[in-house]
Amino acid sequence: MTTVRENSETATATAGRQPRVLLLSFNLAPHDRVIELATRLLDQGTRVDLLVMDDAGWQGLAGRPNLRIHSLDGAERRHVVMRAERAAVFRGPAAVLTGLGKLTGERPVRPLVKGHQRAAGAFHRRIFMKSYAAIRPLVLSRLFERRLPALGIDDVDVIIASDVLTVTLGWKLAKRFPKAIATTSLDVPALPAAN
Amino acid sequence: MNRTREPRRPRILYLSFYFPPSRASGVYRARATANYLAQQGWDVTAFASPISFLHEVIGSVDERLAETVDPRIRVERPPLSQFAWERDLRRFSRFRGLSPVMAGKAYRLGLSKIFPEHYLSWAAASVRRALAMHARRRFDVVLATGNPFASFAAAWMIHRLTGVPFAVDYRDAWTLNMFEEKPAYPDGHLAWKWEQRILRDASASIFVNNPLRAWYAERYPNSADRMMVVPNGWDPDLFGQGEPVEAASTDPTRPLRFSFLGTVNNTQPVEQLADAFERARRHPDLAGAQLHIHGHLGYFKQSQSELMKRLGLADPAGEPGTDTGISYRGAVSKTDVGQVYQDSDVLVFLAGGARYVTSGKIFEYMASGRPIVSVHAPGIAAQDVLAGYPLWFNPNSLDVDEIANSMIAAGKAARDMTPQVRAEAQAHAAAFTREAVTAPLEARLRAMVKRTIATGAEAS
Numbered sequence: 006m007t008t009v010r011e012n013s014e015t016a017t018a019t020a021g022r023q024p025r026v027l028l029l030s031f032n033l034a035p036h037d038r039v040i041e042l043a044t045r046l047l048d049q050g051t052r053v054d055l056l057v058m059d060d061a062g063w064q065g066l067a068g069r070p071n072l073r074i075h076s077l078d079g080a081e082r083r084h085v086v087m088r089a090e091r092a093a094v095f096r097g098p099a100a101v102l103t104g105l106g107k108l109t110g111e112r113p114v115r116p117l118v119k120g121h122q123r124a125a126g127a128f129h130r131r132i133f134m135k136s137y138a139a140i141r142p143l144v145l146s147r148l149f150e151r152r153l154p155a156l157g158i159d160d161v162d163v164i165i166a167s168d169v170l171t172v173t174l175g176w177k178l179a180k181r182f183p184k185a186i187a188t189t190s191l192d193v194p195a196l197p198a199a200n
Numbered sequence: 201m202n203r204t205r206e207p208r209r210p211r212i213l214y215l216s217f218y219f220p221p222s223r224a225s226g227v228y229r230a231r232a233t234a235n236y237l238a239q240q241g242w243d244v245t246a247f248a249s250p251i252s253f254l255h256e257v258i259g260s261v262d263e264r265l266a267e268t269v270d271p272r273i274r275v276e277r278p279p280l281s282q283f284a285w286e287r288d289l290r291r292f293s294r295f296r297g298l299s300p301v302m303a304g305k306a307y308r309l310g311l312s313k314i315f316p317e318h319y320l321s322w323a324a325a326s327v328r329r330a331l332a333m334h335a336r337r338r339f340d341v342v343l344a345t346g347n348p349f350a351s352f353a354a355a356w357m358i359h360r361l362t363g364v365p366f367a368v369d370y371r372d373a374w375t376l377n378m379f380e381e382k383p384a385y386p387d388g389h390l391a392w393k394w395e396q397r398i399l400r401d402a403s404a405s406i407f408v409n410n411p412l413r414a415w416y417a418e419r420y421p422n423s424a425d426r427m428m429v430v431p432n433g434w435d436p437d438l439f440g441q442g443e444p445v446e447a448a449s450t451d452p453t454r455p456l457r458f459s460f461l462g463t464v465n466n467t468q469p470v471e472q473l474a475d476a477f478e479r480a481r482r483h484p485d486l487a488g489a490q491l492h493i494h495g496h497l498g499y500f501k502q503s504q505s506e507l508m509k510r511l512g513l514a515d516p517a518g519e520p521g522t523d524t525g526i527s528y529r530g531a532v533s534k535t536d537v538g539q540v541y542q543d544s545d546v547l548v549f550l551a552g553g554a555r556y557v558t559s560g561k562i563f564e565y566m567a568s569g570r571p572i573v574s575v576h577a578p579g580i581a582a583q584d585v586l587a588g589y590p591l592w593f594n595p596n597s598l599d600v601d602e603i604a605n606s607m608i609a610a611g612k613a614a615r616d617m618t619p620q621v622r623a624e625a626q627a628h629a630a631a632f633t634r635e636a637v638t639a640p641l642e643a644r645l646r647a648m649v650k651r652t653i654a655t656g657a658e659a660s
Contacts, residue, residue, distance in 0.1 A: 139302050166289060169300050176297030179289045187289035 219248035455488035467552025
């Protein structure tokens with residue numbers, strides 16, 4: 006449900022300037038409503054900066070005028086938390102087992118390798134990812150914050166956080182752009198007419 | 201010195217989340233109950249929703265309705281967490297802003313382990329405030345009305361902590377989906393546990409019609425002897441005196457005016473209404489007839505556009521539609537409904553659901569003394585109160601042709617109306633004034649009070 010207050014607000018865009026919306030969408034498979042929102046914003050002549058984890062789910066809008074898509078391009082996988090987990094859970098034990106295999110031959114080590122793969126996969130899915138999920142919005146917000154200066158986003162009328170992973174970045178951007186509407190609503194915001 | 205102590209007024213805590221200036225459909229029952237209790241000498245304290253929730257989330261209020269609340273009633277507004285509705289990122293707490301996943305989990309944990317409603321925080325705040333007020337001056341009875349049913353949980357908790365007897369008023373069904381006529385929750389759901397303990401300990405439970413009471417009595421046989429029916433009624437003070445019965449006949453030179461007054465929602469047979477009216481207008485008696493929709497389209501502003509389309513009306517922001525004779529006339533303050541009825545020749549009773557649905561609006565419809573056309577599934581509970589109303593035109597079907605024929609017959613009745621027929625219709629409605637239907641509830645509440653209290657009504 007959308008609160009009425011947001012719908013009644015109008016972005017305070019400077020007269021004569023094209024309205025600009027920062028749409029944050031970190032779900033790898035964007036929801037239909039988010040794509041529809043982006044489409045409607047573009048149709049009404051709004052400039053849309055779309056911040057995504059991966060642009061694969063946005064091919065349908067690629068090339069539209071007024072749309073810029075900024076993708077992390079796998080930067081999350083290179084984050085220190087993810088690297089540390091891969092090193093401690095996957096690569097480190099695998100390297101030890103490889104060395105052991107060289108000393109004893111592959112055959113006696115093979116069950117250990119399979120056991121490690123199963124245990125590491127289970128740990129990754131059931132323990133690490135569940136814990137990481139709690140801090141993931143924070144990690145992603147920091148990754149994007151580092152990139153923001155290069156994106157040339159110096160003014161914005163509306164910030165839309167379209168999923169839970171984008172809330173932290175949206176919350177921080179709301180402070181950076183105090184005049185912008187900052188919302189999680191997926192209804193088309195009231196904007197001044199584009200020129 | 202010989203001193204005699206006067207018995208003091210009974211004191212009631214009324215937990216009614218939707219209370220004026222809310223314009224929610226159930227608010228009229230709450231308003232009437234509180235006003236009636238105050239008139240009968242009760243010291244009434246009502247706990248209601250925060251005003252900010254009505255403005256920011258619901259999106260509308262009826263300030264004139266608030267003026268009709270008895271000034272002797274003390275209205276308190278315990279706070280409510282708007283976590284579930286808040287969309288403004290700037291209003292998110294630091295914890296929710298920096299850790300939205302954990303904040304969401306913590307919130308959902310409360311819903312899954314404590315009480316399964318977003319109004320939980322309001323209930324908890326109500327309990328805290330009630331305990332503080334009770335410590336200063338004790339309550340004699342707690343009455344809770346739902347929805348939201350968190351108010352029932354609050355009443356139960358206050359009872360457990362203080363021993364004050366409580367009653368629950370099922371303005372809506374809780375664990376029964378009235379429109380699908382099956383349980384609203386799966387077996388083992390937390391709502392069943394709460395309902396079981398609430399009905400076990402409540403001194404009375406109140407339902408709006410007999411089918412609902414019977415459904416609950418079957419599920420909770422040990423509580424059945426404490427269940428009662430208090431139907432919705434109509435409010436003479438809001439309805440006005442109406443026109444004199446002599447002014448019954450309709451000007452034969454102008455087209456007939458059909459009206460719906462209430463909230464249009466997704467459970468109602470909206471398309472059948474629009475199609476039937478279109479067909480009925482082809483009849484010479486209904487040439488040029490108009491159907492005016494008064495009230496709200498949906499419960500939230502966002503619902504309006506979809507319902508406009510279903511009614512065959514153009515979106516307010518879109519292109520105008522073709523002339524179907526149907527027009528949306530907007531919201532009406534409850535204090536202005538009398539004028540709407542006076543301007544109507546025939547009333548359309550559009551309702552969703554069936555066996556368990558009465559609709560509060562039907563009582564007011566009957567009080568107007570106008571012909572009423574039913575547009576709802578057969579077997580609706582409202583038929584029990586409409587039975588005997590001399591101007592009821594019931595197709596007993598959702599077939600479009602049948603509804604259209606009923607509209608034509610109702611139109612003819614409006615043309616042929618006599619003062620005598622209208623007086624007979626209004627006499628039938630007189631049995632359903634709020635005062636008449638609320639009196640047994642007041643008596644039951646009075647019987648729940650454990651100590652000596654003053655009796656009799658007070659002048660309002």
